[in-house]
Amino acid sequence: xxxxxxxxxxxxxxxxxxxxxxxxxxxxxxxxxxxxxxxxxxxxxxxxxxxxxxxxxxxxxxxxxxxxxxxxxxxxxxxxxxxxxxxxxxxxxxxxxxxxxxxxxxxxxxxxxxxxxxxxxxxxxxxxxxxxxxxxxxxxxxxxxxxxxxxxxxxxxxxxxxxxxxxxxxxxxxxxxxxxxxxxxxxxxxxxxxxxxxxxxxxxxxxxxxxxxxxxxxxxxxxxxxxxxxxxxxxxxxxxxxxxxxxxxxxxxxxxxxxxxxxxxxxxxxxxxxxxxxxxxxxxxxxxxxxxxxxxxxxxxxxxxxxxxxxxxxxxxxxxxxxxxxxxxxxxxxxxxxxxxxxxxxxxxxxxxxxxxxxxxxxxxxxxxxxxxxxxxxxxxxxxxxxxxxxxxxxxxxxxxxxxxxx
Numbered sequence: 156x157x158x159x160x161x162x163x164x165x166x167x168x169x170x171x172x173x174x175x176x177x178x179x180x181x182x183x184x185x186x187x188x189x190x191x192x193x194x195x196x197x198x199x200x201x202x203x204x205x206x207x208x209x210x211x212x213x214x215x216x217x218x219x220x221x222x223x224x225x226x227x228x229x230x231x232x233x234x235x236x237x238x239x240x241x242x243x244x245x246x247x248x249x250x251x252x253x254x255x256x257x258x259x260x261x262x263x264x265x266x267x268x269x270x271x272x273x274x275x276x277x278x279x280x281x282x283x284x285x286x287x288x289x290x291x292x293x294x295x296x297x298x299x300x301x302x303x304x305x306x307x308x309x310x311x312x313x314x315x316x317x318x319x320x321x322x323x324x325x326x327x328x329x330x331x332x333x334x335x336x337x338x339x340x341x342x343x344x345x346x347x348x349x350x351x352x353x354x355x356x357x358x359x360x361x362x363x364x365x366x367x368x369x370x371x372x373x374x375x376x377x378x379x380x381x382x383x384x385x386x387x388x389x390x391x392x393x394x395x396x397x398x399x400x401x402x403x404x405x406x407x408x409x410x411x412x413x414x415x416x417x418x419x420x421x422x423x424x425x426x427x428x429x430x431x432x433x434x435x436x437x438x439x440x441x442x443x444x445x446x447x448x449x450x451x452x453x454x455x456x457x458x459x460x461x462x463x464x465x466x467x468x469x470x471x472x473x474x475x476x477x478x479x480x481x482x483x484x485x486x487x488x489x490x491x492x493x494x495x496x497x498x499x500x501x502x503x504x505x506x507x508x509x510x511x512x513x514x515x516x517x518x519x520x521x522x523x524x525x526x527x528x529x530x531x532x533x534x535x536x537x538x539x540x541x542x543x544x545x546x547x548x549x550x551x552x553x554x555x556x557x558x559x560x561x562x
Contacts, residue, residue: 157449170225180298182356187291189349190254192314194284196225197342198260198321204335211335216271221270222277227512229281230288234508235371236377237286238293238501244359246294254350256283261343265336288508292489293500297360304493305467307443307485309435316431316482360476374502380493382552383446384510387488389392389545390450393512394481396522397457397538401474403530404460419471423478432483440485443492445487451546452480456538461532491554 176285185369201222209219241249260279267273295307315339330336376381405411405419438445456477488507497504522534 179289179303180356180358181299181310183353183358184295184310185499186349186352186356187250187294187311188437189352190257190287190314190346191255191291192318193342193346193349194280194287195315195318196322196382197257197339197347198284199281200338200342201324204326204330204338207330207335208273212273213266219273224272225274225277226281228270230285231509231512232457233282233285234512235502235505237289237371238505241286242362244362246290246362247357248306250290250294250357251350251353253283253286254346254353256280258343258346258350261339261346264298265267265339265343270513285508285536289505290501292493292504294360296493296497296500298358300441301494301497305435305438305442305486305490308431308438308489312431312482312485315427315485316424316428319427320421324430325356330503331538332390342367343410350524370499370502371506374496374499374506377495379554380492380503380506383488383491383495386446386545386549386553387507387510388514389541389548390484390488391511392518392521393450393457393538393541393545394453394484395515395518396475396500396525396541397535398481399475399519399522400526400531400534401460401477403432403526404464405470405474405533408460408464408472411467411470413465419474422475423551426475427482428476430479431486433479434483434486437483438490442490443489443550445483446491446553446556447546447549449466449487449546450549451543453484454543456480456537457501457535457542461535461539472554494554 175535201219209215212219237249256279260276263276263279264273267276274496291311292304292308294303295311299307324340329341375384383541402416402420411419432443434449437448456473459473459476460470464473489504492503492507493500522537525533525537
């Protein structure tokens with residue numbers, strides 16, 4: 156199949172090439188949502204269990220925090236290489252293996268007796284996490300017709316939204332009542348349940364396309380892929396440069412107490428949950444609107460905090476709308492990447508995850524430098540500028556309708 160000038164898919168590939176189905180396999184899509192719920196829950200657990208975990212293992216909280224860093228670093232490496240390493244394997248088997256690795260990582264963490272053992276567990280989780288994110292959109296494309304792709308990604312990403320809202324508070328509660336090891340055991344049970352549903356629902360999916368390091372470079376040469384990755388870099392770096400420091404802002408500017416801040420952050424999580432569905436709804440109707448409106452709303456929310464964030468009500472509304480906007484971001488971006496490279500969807504997904512992880516690190520580091528040297532306001536200003544640029548790039552250079560003859 157020849158590649159359009161823009162890299163946007165203008166025709167549905169033959170099912171023999173992509174495995175696309177005329178009828179959606181919603182059970183398999185839901186099983187992927189359960190898998191991502193288990194992955195994100197496991198990823199967030201150390202943050203809510205850091206103090207008792209560090210005390211039990213006899214290490215500092217800073218050392219225990221490296222468990223989170225290890226997962227992110229390995230995830231960034233695993234994402235672009237997973238499709239290459241497993242290129243000859245049925246994608247069903249690969250997904251089941253990644254979920255098994257999730258279960259094992261939680262079990263190893265639950266029985267860890269030292270920091271090295273804990274880090275091994277988190278490295279295992281990083282492989283599972285990076286591999287899942289690189290393959291999820293490509294699998295969704297083969298489980299449902301392309302026109303239903305945004306809806307499928309919205310369902311899968313619901314697992315992220317629910318885990319974001321529930322993982323930290325539930326993990327902290329369980330850790331306080333029954334101990335931090337019990338929290339990891341429960342996470343292992345969640346992963347095992349996801350595995351059972353996946354075994355029952357995911358059909359055989361023979362490998363499609365060719366994967367290699369040369370393929371990654373070829374995919375990056377496509378104009379739409381480069382624009383999409385630029386938008387990912389701007390949105391993720393801007394978001395994490397600003398939102399990483401939203402708590403100190405809420406403590407100092409509107410001067411909220413801890414209980415109120417907790418409620419505001421809960422509103423952020425709930426906003427993300429509904430934003431995920433809104434992103435899918437909009438993307439089904441206009442992908443350009445989905446990928447441009449979400450970063451635009453993040454920019455507006457950051458500016459709202461900068462200008463009138465001293466008002467507790469305005470600050471709460473701005474943070475909730477920020478969550479809503481960021482919840483809508485992944486649905487549109489992953490759909491965009493898959494449409495831009497339908498013949499190499501796994502490689503495109505891997506590049507997106509790698510770019511996202513790099514942007515997280517760059518955004519957090521750059522935001523920290525801004526906060527330390529010039530205050531929280533400049534981090535929010537950078538967030539607003541970066542996400543506004545992302546919205547403009549997506550609107551003027553972004554995806555065209557599939558049936559557009561110029562696409």
